[in-house]
């Protein structure tokens with residue numbers, strides 16, 4: 001049996017915070033699945049997530065960047 005890791009994809013405007021529905025900038029990869037959070041909730045839960053998540057991706061540096069082509 002082989003295990004294939006899914007390739008990471010960048011977050012797009014359609015990705016929404018699981019807590020409030022704002023655009024997601026954090027992805028927490030947990031054993032049970034992924035959670036998406038906006039910058040506000042990502043920071044709020046980052047301490048807790050760092051204990052439980054396999055991986056936490058912080059895309060919040062993109063907030064003030066140029067909109068991605070996917071945003072149109």
Ligand SMILES: [Zn+2]
Pocket residue numbers: 017018019020021022037038039040041042
């Ligand atoms: Zn949120």
